[in-house]
Amino acid sequence: MTEKRNWVVGLVLVFFAFSGLVLLAAAEKTVIVGFTVSETGSYQISSARQVQGLKLWMDEINAAGGVQLGDGTVVKFKAVFYNDESDNERVSALYRRLITEDQVDFLVGPYSSGLTDASVAVAEQYGKIMITPGGASDATYMKGYQFVFQGLTPGSRYLVGAIDLLSHLDPTAKKVAFVYEDSAFSRSVVEAARPYAEAQGFNTVLYEGYEAGTTEFAELLADLEAAGAHAILGGGHLQDGRALARQLHEQLLSVRFLALLVAPADPSFADLGDAALGVISPSQWEPTVAFTPQAAAAAGIEWFGPMGEEFLEAYRDAYDEEPSYHSAAGYGAGLILEKAIRDADSLATAAIKTALENMEILTFYGGIQFETSPEAHGLQIGHDMVYIQWRRDAAGHLVKQIVWPLAGATAEALYPMP
Numbered sequence: 001m002t003e004k005r006n007w008v009v010g011l012v013l014v015f016f017a018f019s020g021l022v023l024l025a026a027a028e029k030t031v032i033v034g035f036t037v038s039e040t041g042s043y044q045i046s047s048a049r050q051v052q053g054l055k056l057w058m059d060e061i062n063a064a065g066g067v068q069l070g071d072g073t074v075v076k077f078k079a080v081f082y083n084d085e086s087d088n089e090r091v092s093a094l095y096r097r098l099i100t101e102d103q104v105d106f107l108v109g110p111y112s113s114g115l116t117d118a119s120v121a122v123a124e125q126y127g128k129i130m131i132t133p134g135g136a137s138d139a140t141y142m143k144g145y146q147f148v149f150q151g152l153t154p155g156s157r158y159l160v161g162a163i164d165l166l167s168h169l170d171p172t173a174k175k176v177a178f179v180y181e182d183s184a185f186s187r188s189v190v191e192a193a194r195p196y197a198e199a200q201g202f203n204t205v206l207y208e209g210y211e212a213g214t215t216e217f218a219e220l221l222a223d224l225e226a227a228g229a230h231a232i233l234g235g236g237h238l239q240d241g242r243a244l245a246r247q248l249h250e251q252l253l254s255v256r257f258l259a260l261l262v263a264p265a266d267p268s269f270a271d272l273g274d275a276a277l278g279v280i281s282p283s284q285w286e287p288t289v290a291f292t293p294q295a296a297a298a299a300g301i302e303w304f305g306p307m308g309e310e311f312l313e314a315y316r317d318a319y320d321e322e323p324s325y326h327s328a329a330g331y332g333a334g335l336i337l338e339k340a341i342r343d344a345d346s347l348a349t350a351a352i353k354t355a356l357e358n359m360e361i362l363t364f365y366g367g368i369q370f371e372t373s374p375e376a377h378g379l380q381i382g383h384d385m386v387y388i389q390w391r392r393d394a395a396g397h398l399v400k401q402i403v404w405p406l407a408g409a410t411a412e413a414l415y416p417m418p
Contacts, residue, residue, distance in 0.1 A: 028066075028074045031347065033058070033337070034081065034104030036094050036119070038111060041086025042213055045238055046266070046326045047111035050134050053330025054108060055079060056318050061338060070345045084110055088118040095122040104128070105347065108333050109148075111326065112237070113137035113155065113185030120148045129340075129352050133333035134326070137188040141371070141379040147349075149356050149370050150380040151333050155185055156192035158282045159233055161387050162259040163197045165280070165404040166231055169415045173256055177206035177229035179220055179244075180261075181236020189261060190234055197233075205229050212236065215243040221251050235260030242272060249275035256416035265388060267322045270398040276390040278417025280403065283388050284325040285332075285365050287312055288402055288410055296362035305335045308364040332365040389413055 035054070038047035058077045061067065066076040080102045082094045091110055098104045099122065107123050109116045109132030116135025123130035124145045132140075133151040136158065141150055166173060176197055180186040187209070194204055206227040210220060224232065232248075232255055235241040241263025248258065249272075257280070263269055264281035289308065296303035306314075311331060315323040339361060344351035360369045360382065369382030387404040391414055401411035 027072050028076065029347070030076050030078050031106065031341075032078050032080055032102065032104045033106050033108060034095070034098035034102055035079070035108040036082050036084035036091055036098075036110045036115075038086040038115070039083040041084075042237065042239060043086045043110075043112050043115070045268070046262070046324070047086075047134070049324050049326040050111045050330035051081070052319055053315070053323065053327035053332070054133070054334050055330075056315055056327075057331045057334030057338070059318075060314065061334070067338060067341050069341075069347075075341060075347065080104055084115060086112070086115070088114055091115045091118040092122055095119045096126075099123075099126045099128055106130070106337060106352075108330075108337075109133065109135050112183075113140065113188070114183055116140055117184055120145060123147055127349060129337075129349055129356070131333040131336050133329040135185075137184045138192075138379065139184065139188060141376055144374060144377070146377055147353065149336065149378045151329055151336060151368070151383070152284055152380060153282075153383045153385050154379060155188035158189045158261060158385060159193035159259065160196055161385055161404050162233060162280060162282060163193060163200060163202070165387060165413065166257050166259075167200055167202075168404075168406075169413055170230075170256065173230035174201065174203050175205045175228060175230045176202045177208075177224055177227055177232045178204060178234050179206065179208050179210065179224065179232060180234035181212050181214070181240055182209035183212045183236055186234065186236045186261060193233060210240070212240075214240055217244055217247050220244075221247060221253060224248075224255075225251075225253055229255060231255065231257035231259070233259045235263060237261070238263050238266055238268075242269065245269075245279055246272055246275045258417055259387075264390060265400075266324045266326075267400075269390065273398070274418070276398055277392065278389060278414050280387055280389045280413070282385040284383070284385065285328040286325065286386055286388055286400060286402060287323065288400075289366070289386055289408065291362055291364055291366060293362075299362065301367070302361050303363070304339050304361045305363045305365075311364050328365045332363060332368070335363055335365070336368060 037051045066074045107130040111134035136152045136155040138154045259280040265283040293303035340355040343355040367382035371379040388400040389403045403413040
């Protein structure tokens, strides 16, 4: 009798143990995050770094056990992505595929304003939440979209600080040349910077675009020399920016101040040697920027995510290289999605959208807050630029120093540039 009772009890225990395992398995939800990466094409390097940052966040959150919702569901994340080849038409097709065939839950935008602009229309069409860590053009967020949320400082604010810095350094340097890649991002930057500069008393002596992908600037250099500009502002992306800085240096063009988009903020810019010295760039984030929970508390907003030192260590360990702001922006996109899920305590699109609209946080990457007006819904309003300049340290090595704003500067600006 005792043996029979023990056998029955054993069966009952096995049943409940098995049921418990089933319940535990059922409580785990894998959320699919879809995106494209420029494994080839003109945006290859910056895009790769953005995706490395996003994947680092995903690996860390999964390793930490995921995000637990109030109903006990444990949310973990899986990436599905394709090579967009830096091509707008391919981006549109691939994001449609991610939604209709891969059945992704959330989207992260590609790198560059042009590719982002192509992707957001698809996200909006299907009502999918998209975080865009690589698209700065203001125009993308002025189309009445409701499901797209920008992670970068908008392009209209990219060069404003550089103009303020120049005014601070030399009130007599009034001749300014704007030379820029003829792309959505660069146009949006200079179209906002030019009137701002002229309102500060600067005189635009040259305003000239060049075709995307250009790496030979002989004609442009001749125009710059004829214009006699004290300062040059503009550029575009990584390859053209590097080439323009190198050729300006080789031609010994007399200019006091050079601020270019994107390229100088990338760690690889140091490969230019003396051609990098003195060049200034806006940056979404730098390793030396030290946002802290204390700063968040002082501002009356919530701190979220790891400290900057923790991100730096994890990124270096994972990829054996220094992160650029593209890396931090990719990781930041993951933090934004994670925070929205935690605040919503749900995976429902409507709840996530509301959480994003109400978000105001400080992270190692900087502030995050979104415009909620119908005409500019999803535009980033919480994140500010810093401005770096390439300098030589005591050992003669090229390093980036933050030179503006003064409150966050790690060195005085080198002016005029060599």
